[in-house]
Amino acid sequence: MRSIQLCLLITLTMLSQISFANHSPGVTIFPQVGITNYSGSSNIDRDSSYGIGLGYQFDNPWAVEYTYLKGSSSFSDLNNTAIDSHLWHINGLYHAFESETIRPYLTFGLGESNVNVRNDFRNTEKQINFGLGLKWRVWENTGVRTELKFYDSEDHSFIRSTIGVGIHHVITNSSRKSKPTISAGSGSSINNDGDGDGVSNSKDQCPNSPAGQVVNKIGCLAQQDRNTDSDSDGVIDAKDRCPNTTNRRNVIDSNGCYVTVRKPVELNVLFKFDFDSYATKPEHNDEVNKIVHFAKRHSGASIELSGHTDSVGASAYNQALSQARVAAVAKLVEMNTRIPNSKISKKSFGESKPKRDNDNFANRRANRRVEGTVKAVTQTSKKK
Numbered sequence: 483m484r485s486i487q488l489c490l491l492i493t494l495t496m497l498s499q500i501s502f503a504n505h506s507p508g509v510t511i512f513p514q515v516g517i518t519n520y521s522g523s524s525n526i527d528r529d530s531s532y533g534i535g536l537g538y539q540f541d542n543p544w545a546v547e548y549t550y551l552k553g554s555s556s557f558s559d560l561n562n563t564a565i566d567s568h569l570w571h572i573n574g575l576y577h578a579f580e581s582e583t584i585r586p587y588l589t590f591g592l593g594e595s596n597v598n599v600r601n602d603f604r605n606t607e608k609q610i611n612f613g614l615g616l617k618w619r620v621w622e623n624t625g626v627r628t629e630l631k632f633y634d635s636e637d638h639s640f641i642r643s644t645i646g647v648g649i650h651h652v653i654t655n656s657s658r659k660s661k662p663t664i665s666a667g668s669g670s671s672i673n674n675d676g677d678g679d680g681v682s683n684s685k686d687q688c689p690n691s692p693a694g695q696v697v698n699k700i701g702c703l704a705q706q707d708r709n710t711d712s713d714s715d716g717v718i719d720a721k722d723r724c725p726n727t728t729n730r731r732n733v734i735d736s737n738g739c740y741v742t743v744r745k746p747v748e749l750n751v752l753f754k755f756d757f758d759s760y761a762t763k764p765e766h767n768d769e770v771n772k773i774v775h776f777a778k779r780h781s782g783a784s785i786e787l788s789g790h791t792d793s794v795g796a797s798a799y800n801q802a803l804s805q806a807r808v809a810a811v812a813k814l815v816e817m818n819t820r821i822p823n824s825k826i827s828k829k830s831f832g833e834s835k836p837k838r839d840n841d842n843f844a845n846r847r848a849n850r851r852v853e854g855t856v857k858a859v860t861q862t863s864k865k866k
Contacts, residue, residue, distance in 0.1 A: 507654070510537045510545065512627060514648030518553040518567060521642050526565060526597075529555035531644060537575070539652055545575040547589075551644060567641060568596045569633075571611055585617040589631065597640045607635045623652045677701070688720040690737075713738070732863040741864040749776045749856040753811050757850065758795070760806035762814055770818050773856055777820045780858030784825035787811055788853050792846035793833045801832035811852045821856075 512535035520526035530553065537547030553567040571593030578586045590612045597605045613631035620626060627650035632643045674682045679691040679701050686701030702720055710719050715727045717738035724739035733741040751769040753762075777783045789804035789811075808828045816823050838845035 507541045508539055508623070508652040510535070510539050510547065511651045511653070512537070512547070512549075512648055514551075514627070514629075514646040516551075516629075516644055516646030518551070518555070518641060519643045519645075520555065520640055526640065527555050529553055531567070531646075533569075533646070537573075543577040545577070545587075547573045547575060549573060549593075551646075563599060566598045568598075569609075569641065569644070570594050571609070573611070575615075583619050585619070587615050587617070589613045589615060589629065595633070595635075595641050605640060607640070609633045609635045609641075617650055623654060625650050690721055690723050691719075729863070731865055733866055742861045743864045745860050745862065747780060747858050747860055749773070751854040751856065753807075753852040753854070754847070755807055755850045755852070757792075757847075758803070760803060760810050762810050766811070766814060767818075769854070770814055773815060773819050773821070773854070776856050776858070780860060783821055783856055783858040784827070785815060785821055785854055785856045786827040787815075787829065788835075789828075789830040790835060790837070790849055790851050790853070791833050792849040793836070793840040794846065797832060801830060804832045805830035807852050811854070815854075 513533075514535065515530065515532045517528060518531045519528050531551050533549060533551035535547045535549040537545055539545040549569070549571050551567075551569040554564070555567065556564050571591050573589050573591030575587050575589050578588075590610070592608070592610045595607055595609055611631045611633045613629060615627060615629035618626045626647070628645075628647040630643065630645050633641050674684070675686070676683050676689055677686070677691050679686070679697045681697060681701035683689065688697070688700070688702035691697050691701055711717065711722070712719055713722070713726055713728050715722070715734050715738050717734070717736065719725065721736075722738035724737065727734050727738055727740055729740075735741050749772060751772055753766050753769055755761075756763070773785065787808050789806075789808035791800040791804050791807075793800070795803075808830050812823070812826050812828050815821060815826060833840075833849075836845075836849045837851065838848050840846050840849060
């Protein structure tokens with residue numbers, strides 16, 4: 483026990499000479515599983531344990547934590563007598579430097595352990611502990627934590643060490659908000675300065691000043707620079723919202739940007755079916771591939787599907803058959819393309835809209851189909 487006390491004293495003395503970063507305060511939760519190691523003289527087998535830690539992280543390197551661990555093991559005797567162990571400890575944590583992902587720390591504290599032999603013996607002893615750990619940040623306030631602790635007491639010291647790993651989460655005060663920063667020399671919040679030149683929007687007479695340029699009190703470039711047109715598009719830099727418009731074959735608006743034209747585009751696909759069947763066929767993949775290439779070139783594409791049958795059979799039966807064919811194609815499209823189900827329109831017409839007269843075999847085969855129209859809108863620069 484004296485060796486741990488001496489190690490604690492040396493460590494704290496060293497830590498007092500080191501500067502550490504501050505951290506956001508909050509309540510901490512640490513559910514964990516691990517392994518409990520017992521002293522060799524106790525003849526108790528090493529075994530698994532589980533528990534939880536509840537604490538508080540201050541806005542400095544310090545944190546406090548109350549931990550509870552429960553283990554189940556047995557004596558190394560012929561009867562394998564079962565025992566339970568319980569540990570309650572209050573600990574201090576001192577965090578070292580923090581990177582983007584890891585936070586090493588030292589932990590020390592005191593508490594009590596109970597080792598219970600069922601219906602026979604119970605040992606309770608006061609303990610001190612000392613250890614080290616590491617936290618890996620996975621999300622903003624949640625990460626993985628691992629910890630190694632050593633224990634000592636004036637009595638039997640049945641429990642020697644524990645190793646634990648679990649999830650570490652910090653519950654911070656979400657109502658804490660950072661104060662808005664003030665632009666140097668401008669006297670206004672950066673949230674009211676659209677072009678970031680240090681002059682608020684209410685006073686800025688040149689709201690699109692290029693970044694990195696010195697401006698005067700009304701947010702405009704110095705007089706000798708106000709007429710500069712870096713990309714020669716006919717709009718000076720101070721008013722140019724699109725500073726790299728260099729293609730002279732395109733129409734440019736008063737803001738220095740290309741004028742765009744929206745144009746609808748379409749792709750027609752056809753899925754043919756066997757008689758009295760709504761099963762998809764290998765050749766349907768060719769039509770699906772056409773949709774895949776179209777959707778890659780045109781984001782936001784949608785598709786309209788319409789199902790049809792020939793005139794053989796009852797009208798009500800053919801209506802249901804055409805509906806089943808549309809559903810099969812819609813599933814195939816959704817599984818293999820970027821088009822979501824919400825953008826797939828499904829209609830079924832049965833035998834009511836034949837492509838050809840149902841007077842011979844070839845015509846009836848042509849009427850057993852699902853037609854698809856894939857639609858999208860493209861934006862291109864308007865030419866002069």
